[in-house]
Amino acid sequence: MSTTGRDQKTQSSLGNIVRRPETGSFVGLVFVFTFFAILGGPIFVGAPGWSSWLNIAAEVGIVALPIGLLMIAGELDISVGSVIPASSMTAAIVSGHFGLAAPIGILGGLGVGLLVGFINGYLVAKTKIPSLIITIGTMFAVMGLTLGFAVLLVGSTSVSLVADPLTKKLLGTFVGGMFNVSMFWWAGFVAIIFYLLHISPIGNWIFALGGDRESARNAGIPTANLTIGLYMLSGFAAAFVGILQLLTYTSAQVASGQPFIFNSIMCVVIGGVLLTGGAGSVVGIVIGTATFSIVNQGIFFSGLDPNMGSIFIGVLLLAAVLSNDGFRALTIKLSTKKS
Amino acid sequence: MSVIGSFLRRPEAASAISLVGIIAFYVLIGGVNLGTLFGAASWVNFAANLGIVAIPVGILMIGGYIDISIGAMIPAGSMAIAIISGYYGLPIWVGMVGALAMGAVVGLVNGILSVRTTVPSLIITLATLVVMQGVVLAGAKLLTGNASVSLTSPVWAKTMFGGLIGSSHQTIIFWWLAFTAITVFVIQTKPVGNWIFAMGGDMVSARNAGIATNKLTISLFVLSGMSATFVGMCSAIQFNSAQVSGGMGYIFNAIVSVVVGGTLLTGGYGSILGIFIGVLTFSIVSQGIYFTQIDRNWSNLIIGVTLLLAVAMNESFRKFALSPPKKRPGAQRERQKA
Amino acid sequence: MNFKTTLTTALAALVISTGAFAQDIAVIAGSVEDAFMDKIKKGVDDATHMVEANGGTVQYLRTQNYENFGPDLVTLINQAVAQGVDGIAIPVWVPDAQIPALQAAASQGIKIMQYNSGLPVKDDIGALNYFGSDEYAAGFGGGKYLAEKGAKHILCHIQVPGAINLEERCRGVTDGAAEAGAKVTVLNTPPNLDGDVTGTAEALKAEFIGDSSIDAMVSCADFGAAAGANAVEQTGANVMVAAFDFSPASLERISAGTQTMAIDQQPYLQGFLATSMLFANLKFGTEISTDPVLTGPAIIDASNVEAVKAGAALGAR
Structure with missing residues (x-):
């Protein structure tokens, strides 16, 4: 397993580049971009097309990064689907309905994400229950709490928030007309998580955790705290996306996060991260997110039936996992040959 | 004492306690009238539709696999029969065969990819889920020019697959009960039952023991695909129309039911009776809330909490079930496959 | 008991x-x-x-x-x-x-x-x-309103393809607009974009850029207006945004002038x-001798939005 981890980074030969899991993802990205560039023409290759898929990629990308870390560590987080609306609803109720300053509502929303993340992480670390089940449970619970409290406090499932200009400018505006400020936040998340996974010692811990939890613990890695930290990061990122949506569209709805559950997993997998843990890279996740978003948005520029988009994504997903599977087999073959 | 002990050792013991617990909660806190609740058809109809999907999903889980493509196969089944027999006007049985064949083909793809590659089945079936969603939507639009297709079925088909008994209970309830009975019988008396448990416990040693794990896995995925399209097909016959969306809710509902029913997500442990009870529990939680004074808005909260409590309880029951008679060294391995 | x-x-x-x-x-x-x-x-x-x-x-x-x-x-x-x-x-x-x-x-x-x-x-x-x-009458009224405000090419957005009542709305918009000399294009977005404001906004943006003759849009869903207003903000296109039904946020947009109107029922x-x-x-x-009793369409625009806001604060609108 460790052969596809980061220890490989130090070496560099053509064989290693071909063997890296994100190489396949990158080929997929180039292919998809070329395909839609041909169909979509200059509009897709120009600012409208770029901004279109980048705006989508920023939102799903912020969620996909910590989901990717969790998957590298061998865990899943389904609850992001209800943390997104829970956070935007909390902020909208605190600042929109009760009229407190926008930053307070935003802190409240982010706090909800951290809290849900902590509960997920604590349960995953302290029990033997698979994380898929735990986070399905918290997803349902948070969904119920959001709906129940929204109706109880506001009497409606749609709450609006008009924020002060500075907050709006930082979190919910468009740069150069079309580019949502969210993509700069995404870039920030990419930088931080790249540092975490590939530069700081925590990265090695995460790979070790996904490779074999038992030996990771024996090696002195604080596995419980690490798990809790990763889930809090994932809750925070989902809550942050909820806040970005709220400030861009000035309105919070109870049901709006469900598509993120599978979309974020798809981005991560297209980016070459194995669900089985122990391998993956931030570059791969970013490539996967870009590929996913280009297909999703390119379809509207291409003149094809928009419903064809999901066929495209499904096939791409299969191609990604199967080629990774092939790459992995090749890797194992090459490394056994070498030794 | 030994009777209680052996009951508590069974996989469905904890789930039976969850079921009793949730009914007690609704009676004590929600003020439910038990006679009204048990007489009502709504949650039984809900349970029947969910149960037919949950059984193969649960068996797959016992075998160490997961199938989330069912979310697209339910609308696919209803769309297939509606297009074949409704839009093109072919005999209803052709539509039925078409719907079931569609489930079988997708199940075959899921199964073959699961055994031929090392890719987790969650990801494989996520891919087929997305592909089939697109196929159903684009296909319906392409063939009929519409996203909703209507279907008129002959009386016999309507009676068998989409009828009402006492003007409220759907005939699919019988299919659910029959399907449950047959699978319980097969799993408990035929060798294939042991094979599935062996496979979920440890795939490699199961294969070494001479079990045809590949064939078995593929068949289980085919069964799961066909069950999902069967539910979709019955729904189209029942409601005289097929719609392209819908079905996604079944994914988590089925997983929750199976897990509440005592099945281990990582494989090797569970029972059909437990899944049956899990489906009942889930249906009463989500549909029975109408009969309580609890606000409907809280139902998802109750589902989430029930799931977490039930799983925690199953966990401790399983430890109890596995420990006293004989210490099983394999129990420690469970975690690693998660 | x-x-x-x-x-x-x-x-x-x-x-x-x-x-x-x-x-x-x-x-x-x-x-x-x-x-x-x-x-x-x-x-x-x-x-x-x-x-x-x-x-x-x-x-x-x-x-x-x-x-x-x-x-x-x-x-x-x-x-x-x-x-x-x-x-x-x-x-x-x-x-x-x-x-x-x-x-x-x-x-x-x-x-x-x-x-x-x-x-x-x-x-x-x-x-x-x-x-x-009456869905058709509501669409008719909305289409006519936009055409009389000067729209020549209206985009009618359906968020759930195949929903009969939504198709009826767009049929009404088409006929209402035709009466005042405007043409209508219907856009069906895939059901997986239902409720997804970002995805719908980007889809609408692609349409506005792809066909610059579009000068008005009416969405069958309230969130479609949020998406439409966003797409207009991004592209700078001169498109009037309207929708069936409304939320508190749409009333804010009507006040601010980023949404032209909402068709209320x-x-x-x-x-x-x-x-x-x-x-x-x-x-x-x-028994009521009027049958059916129509509660709509009522158009909400800048002229009456403040009164509607008062009702919305009480949860009735």
Whole structure:
């Protein structure tokens, strides 16, 4: 397993580049971009097309990064689907309905994400229950709490928030007309998580955790705290996306996060991260997110039936996992040959 | 004492306690009238539709696999029969065969990819889920020019697959009960039952023991695909129309039911009776809330909490079930496959 | 079996124990997550005071979501029947699924009152009356309004392909616009974008850029207006944004001038009238000679938005 981890980074030969899991993802990205560039023409290759898929990629990308870390560590987080609306609803109720300053509502929303993340992480670390089940449970619970409290406090499932200009400018505006400020936040998340996974010692811990939890613990890695930290990061990122949506569209709805559950997993997998843990890279996740978003948005520029988009994504997903599977087999073959 | 002990050792013991617990909660806190609740058809109809999907999903889980493509196969089944027999006007049985064949083909793809590659089945079936969603939507639009297709079925088909008994209970309830009975019988008396448990416990040693794990896995995925399209097909016959969306809710509902029913997500442990009870529990939680004074808005909260409590309880029951008679060294391995 | 039960409302136990003297009705509505249904609920709640003052009860039943909508609605109808209600107030959204169930209910002597949706099938279910908007007329009014404001090419956005009432809305928009000399293009976005504002905004942006002759859009969903306003902000295109129904955020946009108008069908009146008139029919034998009773379309634009905001603050609009 460790052969596809980061220890490989130090070496560099053509064989290693071909063997890296994100190489396949990158080929997929180039292919998809070329395909839609041909169909979509200059509009897709120009600012409208770029901004279109980048705006989508920023939102799903912020969620996909910590989901990717969790998957590298061998865990899943389904609850992001209800943390997104829970956070935007909390902020909208605190600042929109009760009229407190926008930053307070935003802190409240982010706090909800951290809290849900902590509960997920604590349960995953302290029990033997698979994380898929735990986070399905918290997803349902948070969904119920959001709906129940929204109706109880506001009497409606749609709450609006008009924020002060500075907050709006930082979190919910468009740069150069079309580019949502969210993509700069995404870039920030990419930088931080790249540092975490590939530069700081925590990265090695995460790979070790996904490779074999038992030996990771024996090696002195604080596995419980690490798990809790990763889930809090994932809750925070989902809550942050909820806040970005709220400030861009000035309105919070109870049901709006469900598509993120599978979309974020798809981005991560297209980016070459194995669900089985122990391998993956931030570059791969970013490539996967870009590929996913280009297909999703390119379809509207291409003149094809928009419903064809999901066929495209499904096939791409299969191609990604199967080629990774092939790459992995090749890797194992090459490394056994070498030794 | 030994009777209680052996009951508590069974996989469905904890789930039976969850079921009793949730009914007690609704009676004590929600003020439910038990006679009204048990007489009502709504949650039984809900349970029947969910149960037919949950059984193969649960068996797959016992075998160490997961199938989330069912979310697209339910609308696919209803769309297939509606297009074949409704839009093109072919005999209803052709539509039925078409719907079931569609489930079988997708199940075959899921199964073959699961055994031929090392890719987790969650990801494989996520891919087929997305592909089939697109196929159903684009296909319906392409063939009929519409996203909703209507279907008129002959009386016999309507009676068998989409009828009402006492003007409220759907005939699919019988299919659910029959399907449950047959699978319980097969799993408990035929060798294939042991094979599935062996496979979920440890795939490699199961294969070494001479079990045809590949064939078995593929068949289980085919069964799961066909069950999902069967539910979709019955729904189209029942409601005289097929719609392209819908079905996604079944994914988590089925997983929750199976897990509440005592099945281990990582494989090797569970029972059909437990899944049956899990489906009942889930249906009463989500549909029975109408009969309580609890606000409907809280139902998802109750589902989430029930799931977490039930799983925690199953966990401790399983430890109890596995420990006293004989210490099983394999129990420690469970975690690693998660 | 529980004394608290009998003291409060809406329970089957009560229905059975008090028998034929009370008039018990069920009001069935859409998803608990749908804010539009909260406005209907406000009307139902206000009517419930009148019903209870006269010894009846009201149950308000809603589906959890729109995932499995036809079967869920039938489930709710059967549930109301099982609980022995005397009348059901319900919209017809999925005729193929709902009509047989409602006919079965009617055959047991339950009176049906229709509201919000499904006017064309009113006779099939034998409804007493209909309180709601005529989708076609609402679309017609909206299309004409935009064309008279100077639109030449209107985009009509459908968020759930195949939904009959939405197609009816866009058919109305097409005819209304044609009368004032404008043409209409219908855009169906895939169902996985339903409720996804970012995805819909980017899809609309692609349309605005791809066809620069589009100078107005009307969405069948309120979130479509948020998406449309966003797409206009991004592209700088000169497009009037309008939508069927509205949320508090749309009222803010109308005030700010980023949305031209919203086509209202006054859900409060639908819930209030369907509930109170069904009960009055059961209890007092009253009938309204106007049939159907149209609660819409009412156009909300800059001229009347402040008055609507006041009603919205009270949860009624």
